Amino acid sequence: MKKTIVVMIGSLLMAASAHAEHKLLFTDVLEQKQVEGQARFEYSHARGNISSPIDGTGTLTTNAVESGYSLGVGLGHGLELTASIPFVFTERAKAELAGVPEYEKRDGFGDFALEAKYRLLGGEEKPFTVVTGLGLKFDTARRKDTGTGTTDVSPFIAASANLGHHYTPYAIYRATIRNHDAQDTHTLSLGLEKELNHTVTLDAKVDANFNTATRATTANEDFSFEVTSYIQVAHNFYLLPSVAYTVATNATSKVNDLRVGPVDGFRGGISLYYLY
Numbered sequence: 001m002k003k004t005i006v007v008m009i010g011s012l013l014m015a016a017s018a019h020a021e022h023k024l025l026f027t028d029v030l031e032q033k034q035v036e037g038q039a040r041f042e043y044s045h046a047r048g049n050i051s052s053p054i055d056g057t058g059t060l061t062t063n064a065v066e067s068g069y070s071l072g073v074g075l076g077h078g079l080e081l082t083a084s085i086p087f088v089f090t091e092r093a094k095a096e097l098a099g100v101p102e103y104e105k106r107d108g109f110g111d112f113a114l115e116a117k118y119r120l121l122g123g124e125e126k127p128f129t130v131v132t133g134l135g136l137k138f139d140t141a142r143r144k145d146t147g148t149g150t151t152d153v154s155p156f157i158a159a160s161a162n163l164g165h166h167y168t169p170y171a172i173y174r175a176t177i178r179n180h181d182a183q184d185t186h187t188l189s190l191g192l193e194k195e196l197n198h199t200v201t202l203d204a205k206v207d208a209n210f211n212t213a214t215r216a217t218t219a220n221e222d223f224s225f226e227v228t229s230y231i232q233v234a235h236n237f238y239l240l241p242s243v244a245y246t247v248a249t250n251a252t253s254k255v256n257d258l259r260v261g262p263v264d265g266f267r268g269g270i271s272l273y274y275l276y
Contacts, residue, residue, distance in 0.1 A: 024201070024203075024230050024238065024240075025168060025170065025193055026131075026158050026160075026170060026172060027119075027122075027130070027131050027158050027159065027160040027170060028124055028129075029074065029078055029079070029080045029117060029118075029119045029131060030072055030073065030074030030080045031074045031076070032074050032075065032076030032077075033073075033074060033076075034074040034275065034276065035071070035072065035073050035074070035275075035276040036071070036072045036073075036273065036275045036276065037070070037071050037072075037273070037276075038069070038070045038071075038271055038272065038273045038274075039067065039068075039271065039272045040067060040068040040069075040240075040269060040270075040271040041065075041066075041067045041269055041270055041271070042064075042065070042066055042067070042068075042242075042267055042268070042269030043063075043064070043267065043268055043269065044062075044063070044064045044066075044246075044265060044266070044267035044268075045062070045063050045064075045265050045267070046060075046061070046062045046246065046248075046265030047059065047060065047061045047062075047263065047264070047265060048060050048260065048261050048262055048263030048264065049259075049260075049261065049262065050095055050096075050258070050259065050260050051097075051258070051259045052097055052256070052257065052258050052259075053256075053257050054256075055097040055098040055100075056097065056098055057097075058095065058096045058097035058098065059095075059096050060093070060094070060096075060260060060263065061093070061094045062091070062092065062093045062094075062265070063090075063091075064088065064090065064091040064092070065088070065089040065090050065091075066086060066087065066089060066091065066146075067086065067087045067088075067089065068084060068085070068086045068087070069084065069085055069087070070084035070085075071083050071084075078118055078119035078120075079116065079117070079118050079119075080116070080117045080118075081114065081115070081116050081117075082114070082116075082117070083112070083114055084112075084113050084114075084115070085109060085110065085112050085113070086109070086110035086111075086146065087108070087109050087110065087146075088106060088108060088109075088110065088145075088146040089107060090105070090107050091105065091107060091146065092105050093105070106144065106145060106146050107145070107146065108141065108142075108146055109141050109145060110141050110145070110146040110147060110148075111137050111138055111139060111140050111147050111148060112137075112140045113135060113136065113137040113138065113152075114136050114138075115133060115135040115136070115154075116133050116134055116135075117131055117132075118131060118132055118133055119131050120132055125162075126162070127161060128159065128160070128161050128162075129159065129160050130157070130158070130159045131157070131158050131159075132155075132156065132157045132158075133155070133156055134153070134154065134155050134156075135152070135153075135154035135155075135156070135174075135176075136151075136152070136154070137150075137151065137152035137154070138151055139151045148178075148182070149180060149182070150178040150179055150182045151178070151179050152177065152178050153176075153177045154174055154175065154176045154177070155175055156173060156174035156175070157172075157173055158170065158171065158172040158173070159171055160193075166194060166196075167192065167193075167194055168192070168194075168195075169190075169191070169192045169193075170189075170190075170191050170192075170193065171188070171189065171191075172187070172188070172189040172191075173186075173187070173188055173189075174186075174187045175187075181214045181215055181216070182214065183211040183212055183213075183214055183217060183219075184211070184212045185209050185211050186209070186210045186212075187207060187208065187209050187210075188207075188210075189205055189206065189207045189208075190205070190206050191203060191204060191205035191206070192205075198232070199231065199232040200230070200231055200232075201229065201230040202228070202229055203228040203229070203230065204226070204227050204228075205225075205226050205227075205228070206223070206225055207223065207224045207226070208221065208223050209221060209222045209223070211251075215254065216253060216254055216255055217251055217252070217253060217254065218250075218251055218252045218254065219251075220249045220250060220251040220261065221249045222246065222247065222248035222249070223246070223247050223248075224244050224245070224247075225244060225245045225246075226242060226243070226244035227242065227243055227244070228240055228241070228242040229241055229242075230273075236274060236276070237272075237273070237274050238271075238272075238273040238274075239270060239271070239272065239273075240270065240271035240272075241268075241269070241270045242268065242269055242270070242271070243266070243267070243268045244266065244267050244268070245264070245265075245266050246264060246266065246267065247262065247263070247264040247265075248262060248263045248264070249261055249262055250262060
């Protein structure tokens with residue numbers, strides 16, 4: 001039973017894996033020889049229901065303190081390449097069924113990833129911008145650390161529009177395809193960026209993740225509602241505080257009918273961003 005619970009928890013957390021984004025709007029592309037670096041630090045908490053035909057109902061709680069580091073470079077001609085790696089300081093999960101608690105804990109480096117982004121049309125000062133790209137996450141970390149145990153291929157397309165008065169709506173579609181019969185994820189993100197002044201910009205975004213069924217797990221969905229602020233504290237140096245509410249629908253094991261969810265929670269963090 002413990003192994004099944006751990007797998008179910010992993011499937012719920014996997015879709016929330018962060019992708020390296022910014023400069024600072026996702027449709028922005030670094031110019032040739034420009035370099036950006038970002039370090040993200042985040043705390044997250046989630047709590048939900050868990051049930052089994054044999055052991056009845058119980059609760060699931062997860063807490064994590066994690067970080068992510070990325071470095072991007074502009075290659076010219078509208079092309080950008082970004083490398084990223086996460087590091088989890090602590091990730092703790094507790095599942096309690098029939099009054100018996102079971103624990104899972106992980107920490108360490110996650111999987112290394114590369115992402116290429118290409119501008120199809122537009123640009124930073126243009127009325128419309130469209131970019132596309134491909135992300136590759138390699139199976140470089142051990143599962144007992146914080147690796148997912150999969151190699152992921154993530155094509156995406158994104159568009160934004162300058163509406164005037166410093167309003168910039170945007171949309172992103174990303175498909176994350178995983179091997180080893182792990183859930184694939186189709187993500188639709190809708191957001192609005194508003195520049196308040198020369199030093200402060202607000203960004204509100206909704207992410208909807210649609211996770212496919214596998215031989216072992218049913219399909220489910222998870223959603224996040226996030227507000228981020230870009231605060232310029234020095235030339236080309238930004239602080240990005242953020243807060244988000246997250247919710248996931250039920251996921252059920254096809255092996256023993258163990259059900260996890262619904263699960264909801266929050267996350268909050270801060271990023272350091274510098275453009276060279």
